[in-house]
Amino acid sequence: NAGVTQTPKFRILKIGQSMTLQCAQDMNHNYMYWYRQDPGMGLKLIYYSVGAGITDKGEVPNGYNVSRSTTEYFPLRLELAAPSQTSVYFCATKGQGANQPQHFGDGTRLSIL
């Protein structure tokens, strides 16, 4: 009963390095989201997808890229890591219907030094 799986759980990057945060779901949900959580600031939406091949920017997309080639996977790419991207990143999915709740992974804690 995996639900939403995020890897890695922790990562330390140097400034300027790149990496991909992985998100996989087995719920067959069309909607997927990436959020970042900064201390005392709640969660902010980075990117979202309403289905395979369709992605769109959220509130804070700068410095990130996403792709959605299949229903199951929604990776988040950081091309040139900056200290401002130190955060906890959460992937979430949602089923069809406006009032369906979102289901979250356990997060990736990323530090940029």
Added chain:
Amino acid sequence: GDSVTQMEGPVTLSEEAFLTINCTYTATGYPSLFWYVQYPGEGLQLLLKATKADDKGSNKGFEATYRKETTSFHLEKGSVQVSDSAVYFCALVGSGGGADGLTFGKGTHLIIQP
């Protein structure tokens, strides 16, 4: 745009105390409202939701009522336990359908002392 305001924490209570966490929102139309809970080291879990005015969401002894007239969705529990210690987030989905994600409050850290 949409926004959610919730009371700042941490909120510290003794076991069996009554809990209220205030949440107010700004949104056009008729948003759906949610409370999520985050335990240490984990992702967010849905606690309860309400999708129209005067609806009451409830789960695990927690309740919240969608008040359109006061644009509020306050979380309450009659008798808290140590295991309720967590961070609680109020959130909304705009009436446009929700494809563009949740709008969250900043979270309220709840600490229950035995």
